[in-house]
Amino acid sequence: MSPPVVLVVGGAGFIGCNLAAHLARMKHRIRIFDDLSRPGVDRNLAWLQRTFGDRIEARIGDIRDRPRLREAVDGADVVFHFAAQTAVTTSMVEPRHDFDVNARGTIEVLEAVRHGGARTPLIFTSTNKVYGCLPDLPLREDQSRWVPIDTKLAYNGIDETRPLQFRTPYGCSKGCADQYVLDYAHSFGIPAAVFRMSCIYGPHQFGTEDQGWVAHFLIRAIEGKPITIYGDGKQVRDVLFVDDLVDAFVRAWSRIGAISGRAFNIGGGPENTISLRELVAMIETLRGMPPTVRFEGWREGDQKFYISNTTAFAQATGWRPRVGPRAGVEALHGWLTDQRAPALEGARHA
Numbered sequence: 530m531s532p533p534v535v536l537v538v539g540g541a542g543f544i545g546c547n548l549a550a551h552l553a554r555m556k557h558r559i560r561i562f563d564d565l566s567r568p569g570v571d572r573n574l575a576w577l578q579r580t581f582g583d584r585i586e587a588r589i590g591d592i593r594d595r596p597r598l599r600e601a602v603d604g605a606d607v608v609f610h611f612a613a614q615t616a617v618t619t620s621m622v623e624p625r626h627d628f629d630v631n632a633r634g635t636i637e638v639l640e641a642v643r644h645g646g647a648r649t650p651l652i653f654t655s656t657n658k659v660y661g662c663l664p665d666l667p668l669r670e671d672q673s674r675w676v677p678i679d680t681k682l683a684y685n686g687i688d689e690t691r692p693l694q695f696r697t698p699y700g701c702s703k704g705c706a707d708q709y710v711l712d713y714a715h716s717f718g719i720p721a722a723v724f725r726m727s728c729i730y731g732p733h734q735f736g737t738e739d740q741g742w743v744a745h746f747l748i749r750a751i752e753g754k755p756i757t758i759y760g761d762g763k764q765v766r767d768v769l770f771v772d773d774l775v776d777a778f779v780r781a782w783s784r785i786g787a788i789s790g791r792a793f794n795i796g797g798g799p800e801n802t803i804s805l806r807e808l809v810a811m812i813e814t815l816r817g818m819p820p821t822v823r824f825e826g827w828r829e830g831d832q833k834f835y836i837s838n839t840t841a842f843a844q845a846t847g848w849r850p851r852v853g854p855r856a857g858v859e860a861l862h863g864w865l866t867d868q869r870a871p872a873l874e875g876a877r878h879a
């Protein structure tokens with residue numbers, strides 16, 4: 530039997546690269562469709578090709594290019610759709626582009642699958658931003674983080690019964706795509722599931738000030754540059770190491786018949802939470818010196834507190850995260866340091 534063909538749309542990106550590597554190790558054939566618009570992701574693709582050779586097939590293209598996308602979907606056994614404009618900040622500056630890539634682009638992916646006629650399973654990465662800023666949650670201020678007054682919420686996190694409230698153009702475009710994916714499962718019988726993800730971090734992440742804050746803070750500290758914190762730095766997130774996310778994708782694919790048409794909150798959950806200030810403190814311990822930190826005003830759509838309740842997905846698939854923030858941040862720090870080593874070596878010999 531020939532190995533499955535896995536199409537990873539946005540597969541050169543951080544999450545796509547990690548999933549592609551995992552499935553290539555399992556001897557699957559990986560087809561990557563990506564326009565390489567995110568700076569740095571060409572390095573991920575080059576690494577995948579170097580490491581896995583002809584198990585990785587790259588198709589460079591934009592998801593809005595209908596014929597190219599349909600060619601890529603043709604013959605795939607599963608589609609993971611990750612391609613997106615990923616930053617809230619960019620969506621505030623260019624809402625049309627954000628809508629075009631995230632909402633229309635997702636319809637193009639769904640239509641390509643529908644027209645393929647094979648009812649190919651599809652898994653889509655949405656975001657916790659579909660629940661809005663959560664202004665109704667009563668919080669109290671602790672020394673390093675915001676804490677919900679409702680202890681049940683603090684212990685369990687936010688589940689999928691939370692009403693949707695799209696805020697910011699990014700929240701709207703991803704939320705729109707999220708709803709279309711669920712609807713294509715219901716209206717057209719495409720086996721599809723949605724992950725509403727909190728903060729994911731890990732190797733192959735080129736974090737910037739606009740997206741990927743754990744990697745971004747580490748990169749700034751390694752480069753000896755100041756970190757800018759928007760707001761008071763007590764914002765809390767449940768962070769999920771990318772290997773645990775990859776495990777969740779594999780489980781979702783293997784049980785897609787049972788979970789089709791459902792959206793799941795996916796993150797580190799209540800046991801894997803960290804605030805921005807706490808990450809800065811962790812980086813200080815890791816590097817033996819405090820990073821320089823500056824504070825600026827709050828950014829639009831920022832949630833003071835978000836923790837995923839992942840019970841629904843755990844019950845459906847048996848999944849649970851295994852990598853805690855300390856081990857995960859250390860692993861990412863190690864990877865980032867290794868990436869910079871050749872550049873530093875070059876600078877020393879120049």
Ligand SMILES: NC(=O)c1ccc[n+]([C@@H]2O[C@H](COP(=O)([O-])OP(=O)(O)OC[C@H]3O[C@@H](n4cnc5c(N)ncnc54)[C@H](O)[C@@H]3O)[C@@H](O)[C@H]2O)c1
Pocket residue numbers: 538539540541542543544545562563564565566567570590591592593610611612613614615630634654655656657703726727728729730741
């Ligand atoms: N990383 C997180 O913490 C996080 C959290 C919630 C949701 N998500 C979602 O997960 C997905 C993957 O995120 P990531 O962190 O890997 O981002 P990423 O930017 O590293 O990867 C996205 C990839 O999509 C590609 N892309 C962008 N526009 C494209 C287009 N028009 N056509 C083809 N390819 C295009 C980019 O070049 C990039 O390689 C995104 O949909 C994002 O919204 C990520």
